[in-house]
Amino acid sequence: MLTRRKLHGSSSSHSLMRGSIKENITIIKITKGKSRTPRRSSSPIPRIKNISNLPLSESIPQTFLITEAQSFIPKPLAHQIITPENRSMMVDWMVEVTATFCTPQTFFLATKIMDKFFAVFIKPLETSMLHVLGVTSMFIASKFEDNVPLRLKQIIEKIAHNRLTYPDIKITELLMLKFLGFRVNFTTCYDFLLSLATEFRLPQSVFETAKIICYYSQIFYSHLDFKASQVGFSALIIACTSLNQHSVASKLIEKYKDGESLNPIIKKIRADILDLPRLKNLYASPAKFLEFEIALKTPGPLFRFLNPYVEQEQQRLLSNPN
Known part of the structure; x- marks a missing residue:
């Protein structure tokens, strides 16, 4: 059974897992005639999902x-009551859910959808809404990513308990899709990661x-200031350098249009990853459900894999530097 966590703070703090849309049903009413949703394009740009049949020379x-x-959503909570700490705890729990029931693509797209809704919704959302x-x-x-998508019965009984x-869920789904203009084909850092790994x-x-x-970058609110490509490239460069694959890291920097601009982003992401021992009890889902242990050595591997x-x-x- 999936675990449930409570927000830290006073006794009056809402639990992340106890939000009820019934308590906030008035929010739904304001959508009538007041939506700021942008008009949908008549010819939306298709999202390439199958990269295996494309030549490696083509830059996906x-x-x-x-x-x-x-898909770039910096500071989505700027006008919300929900705090970055609330959001990070929710995203940590979403790691647990998606690792159990879904594909990684679902996790990364879900965080984009949630953050985009935070940014475009015209009224402050109560913390009790975070769960739903x-x-x-x-x-x-x-529905967008999984071959066998989550079913409502499964969500209500096994995920929402x-x-x-x-x-x-159905009312909230309609509300979110309306404000998102029914466009959820956001590009994520994981899209770049898959493409570069194949290439x-x-x-x-x-x-x-x-x-x-990349998973931790979705948890850390400050990393939302970086574009998906910047996180994807930076994550791979950090991974390559930590495992002595310096030639590949150099090629990645060269491939990025402005490799120099990645330096401060790489520095920030690496610093936050190196700070994980202090935060591992607060954000424990990635290590538990992605099957690794934090093994921070400088220099050296960042993680020990259970596989x-x-x-x-x-x-x-590590024994054969490249």
């Missing part, structure tokens, strides 16, 4: 750069290290 991330602008918004974001993302109802034929341990960094094949490959890379 360049395609993602076209849709990256609409997070659950509904995963519900929407799963009967604390939400069918109308709660450069990266070892599994390098990819897994970069993937974990023996990945861990053995990581040790081989």
Whole structure:
């Protein structure tokens, strides 16, 4: 059974897992005639999902750069009551849910959907709404990404533990999609990561290290100031350098249009990753459900993998610098 966490603070703090849309049903009413949703484009840019049949010489991330602008959501909580700490705890729980029931793509898209809704909704949202918004974001993302998407019955019984109802999720889904203009094909850092890993034929341990960094970048609110391409490239560069794959790291920096601009972003992301021992009890889901342990050494690998094949490959890379 999935665990539930409470927000830290006074006894009056709401639990992340107890939000009820019924207490905030008046929010739904303001959508009538007051939506600020942008008009949908008559010819939306298609999102490339199958990259395996494209030649490696074709730069798939360049395609993602076209849709990256609409996916960039810095400081989505600027006008919200919900705090960055509330959001980070919710995203940490979303790691647990999606790792259990969905694909990684669902997690990254769900966080984008939730953050975009925070940014475009015209009224401050109560903290008690956070649970239903997070659950509904995963519900929407799963339809878009998973071959077998989440079902409402599964969400209510196994994820929400009967604390939400069918109308709660369906009404919230309609509200979110209306304010998002029914456009949820956001480009994520994981899209760039998958594309680059295929193009450069990266070892599994390098990819897994970069993937974990991307997961934590969704938890850290300050990382939302970075574009998806910047996080994807930076995560791979950090992963390559930590595993002595310096030649690949140099190629990645060269491939990025402005490699110099990545330096402060790489420095910030690496510093936050190195600070994980202090935060691992607060944000414990990635390590628990992605099957790794934090093994921070400078220099050295950032993580120890519980998968023996990945861990053995990581040790081989460390023994043979490139």
